[in-house]
Amino acid sequence: MNKIAVNSNNIARASIGLFGLLLLLAGSNTQINWLHQPADTIVLVNQQPVTETALRVARQRSGMLTADISTQGRDQQLLQRLIDDELILQRAEELGILQADPGIRKLLARSAIETVVSKSQALPVTESELVAFYDNHQAVFQQPQRITLQSAQFDDVETANTTRKAVLLGQSLKKAASSTGAEMLPIPLSPLPKHALIRYLGASLTDLALTLSTMEVSQPIIRGDSVYLLQVFKNQPTTLMPLEQVRETAMTELKIRQRRDSLATTLAELKQQASIQFNLALLEQLASTDQ
Amino acid sequence: MKTRSALTTNQRSLTLLICGSVLGILVAVSDPYVSVTDDTTVVAWVNDTAIGKAQYSQALALYSQEKRSPTNPQDRTLILERLIEEELLVQKAITDGALRNNLGIRQRTLQTMLDSIQSESIATNGTNAESNGKALQGYIEQLRHTATIKWLNQQPTAAQAGQ
Numbered sequence: 001m002n003k004i005a006v007n008s009n010n011i012a013r014a015s016i017g018l019f020g021l022l023l024l025l026a027g028s029n030t031q032i033n034w035l036h037q038p039a040d041t042i043v044l045v046n047q048q049p050v051t052e053t054a055l056r057v058a059r060q061r062s063g064m065l066t067a068d069i070s071t072q073g074r075d076q077q078l079l080q081r082l083i084d085d086e087l088i089l090q091r092a093e094e095l096g097i098l099q100a101d102p103g104i105r106k107l108l109a110r111s112a113i114e115t116v117v118s119k120s121q122a123l124p125v126t127e128s129e130l131v132a133f134y135d136n137h138q139a140v141f142q143q144p145q146r147i148t149l150q151s152a153q154f155d156d157v158e159t160a161n162t163t164r165k166a167v168l169l170g171q172s173l174k175k176a177a178s179s180t181g182a183e184m185l186p187i188p189l190s191p192l193p194k195h196a197l198i199r200y201l202g203a204s205l206t207d208l209a210l211t212l213s214t215m216e217v218s219q220p221i222i223r224g225d226s227v228y229l230l231q232v233f234k235n236q237p238t239t240l241m242p243l244e245q246v247r248e249t250a251m252t253e254l255k256i257r258q259r260r261d262s263l264a265t266t267l268a269e270l271k272q273q274a275s276i277q278f279n280l281a282l283l284e285q286l287a288s289t290d291q
Numbered sequence: 292m293k294t295r296s297a298l299t300t301n302q303r304s305l306t307l308l309i310c311g312s313v314l315g316i317l318v319a320v321s322d323p324y325v326s327v328t329d330d331t332t333v334v335a336w337v338n339d340t341a342i343g344k345a346q347y348s349q350a351l352a353l354y355s356q357e358k359r360s361p362t363n364p365q366d367r368t369l370i371l372e373r374l375i376e377e378e379l380l381v382q383k384a385i386t387d388g389a390l391r392n393n394l395g396i397r398q399r400t401l402q403t404m405l406d407s408i409q410s411e412s413i414a415t416n417g418t419n420a421e422s423n424g425k426a427l428q429g430y431i432e433q434l435r436h437t438a439t440i441k442w443l444n445q446q447p448t449a450a451q452a453g454q
Contacts, residue, residue: 013308020312037443044441048391087434088404089390089397098385099340101403107396108384109377115387270379277336278371282344286334287367290351 042079045086054082113263120262125254133254134243140253141241146191148234149209151201152177152184154227160220164229167217173231185228191236205230335371337378342371350374 037044040052058078098104134141150173154160159180166176174184187200197206205223209230212218218230243250333341350370355362362370389396405427412426 009302009305013305016308016312023312041443043443044439046438046440083440084431084435085397085401087431087438088401090438091434092400092404093390097400097403098390099381101400104396104399104403105377105381107393107399108389109380111389111393111396112380112384112387115384115389266383267376267379270383271375274338274379274382275336276338276375279330279334282331282334283367283371286344286348287364290362290367 043083045083046090048086048090050079050082050086055079058082116263116266117259120258121255123258125251125258130247130250130254131243133257134246134250137253138240141243141246141250143236143239143241144193145210145238146193146234146236147197147209147212147232148189148191149187149197149212149230149232150174150184150189151187151205151209151231152182152229154180154182154220154229155225157220157222157227160227160229164217164220167229167231173217173229177229189233191234210235335375337375338382340378340382342374342378347371347374 037049038051038053041049042052042055043050055075055078058081059074062074062078092098098108152160152163152173154163154177159182163173163176163180163182166179167173177184185200187197192200194206194210197209201209202223205221205228208218208221209232212230212232212235214232214235216232218228221228221230330341332344334344334347335342347370350373351362351367354366354370358366384390384393384396390400391397408427408430409423412423416422416426
């Protein structure tokens with residue numbers, strides 16, 4: 001009876017010990033570097049493999065520099081160089097150079113971004129994905145409203161009204177305005193979107209111009225010390241470009257957004273997995289000294 | 292009597308083991324950076340890496356300079372967020388093996404190390420090329436000496452075996 005009790009005690013102890021060990025391994029911050037060596041490993045330098053592939057690349061890179069040395073001698077030299085490089089890289093890791101050197105940090109961050117992005121870019125885009133993207137982002141593929149117009153600037157409302165009447169009777173705005181000594185604004189006679197019109201007319205006149213229909217002549221518009229007349233020759237409304245016409249643009253836009261999304265997703269995942277601690281006291285202190 | 296005494300001893304050791312395990316569990320689950328608020332040089336920890344006050348202040352200054360106005364709380368949050376993201380990307384690249392797989396990073400790291408060895412040597416020996424070469428050789432020899440080098444697919448040459 002006692003023997004059974006002692007045995008069960010031993011089993012319990014062993015189980016608790018094992019459980020503790022598992023907890024220690026699971027809770028440890030140290031990553032266990034399970035030996036993973038490629039099949040073409042030639043030599044392990046502190047468990048880091050130097051491979052035949054690396055030697056081949058080094059051979060290609062060394063090229064003509066070692067042309068006069070025998071193949072075996074050259075390979076020995078290159079291998080020694082690869083081993084030395086590996087030792088220096090390991091030392092750099094130990095010293096935290098990768099984290100501390102701003103140039104290397106930038107290269108590392110860029111490399112991580114390229115890895116994430118290239119994965120998403122490698123995925124093919126199906127026709128249905130492209131159509132769905134086009135349907136859901138029609139604003140991107142719209143051609144904005146464009147207006148072809150002319151504008152004359154007058155000193156008083158009366159002259160503007162006289163000119164307006166002449167235009168309505170069939171005279172051109174340019175001719176009618178010049179006969180009264182008014183000035184034409186230097187606007188190109190071609191369809192212009194809102195942002196381009198603003199440069200010539202300013203925001204308020206542009207907003208008014210966009211409401212005029214084709215061949216409409218505005219009422220005299222007073223802005224500051226001047227009076228304006230606008231004549232619209234063509235008002236092309238906002239139009240959605242057909243998919244066939246913007247297929248390439250749609251594909252490029254979709255790829256750009258996929259790239260951005262995949263990076264955002266990866267960053268969100270990394271943040272979720274990471275242990276991030278803030279020094280709130282110091283942050284508050286810095287914020288207060290900043291203000 | 293003897294059996295009872297053995298049982299008591301076993302019970303005592305079992306109790307000690309349980310106490311030890313509980314203590315171990317507490318240590319394992321406890322926050323390793325509880326003392327982060329005591330550190331006046333670190334604004335945040337990302338896994339095992341610190342984001343220093345200097346790094347944060349420098350980023351804020353640059354941002355403020357670009358924005359041409361003082362930073363507000365949203366700006367500060369954004370800057371810290373960007374620094375954390377950069378750190379996470381750096382850590383990801385290292386985990387993915389970029390140091391060895393990315394030729395640019397490999398070369399840059401080697402060059403930085405060699406420059407640093409050379410700078411140290413110049414500080415000690417001046418600009419004597421021979422001394423500097425020897426210093427680099429000595430550094431590498433020291434690394435070789437402390438390393439574990441195991442040949443697998445190829446027999447080492449006499450020179451390699453002698454390391």
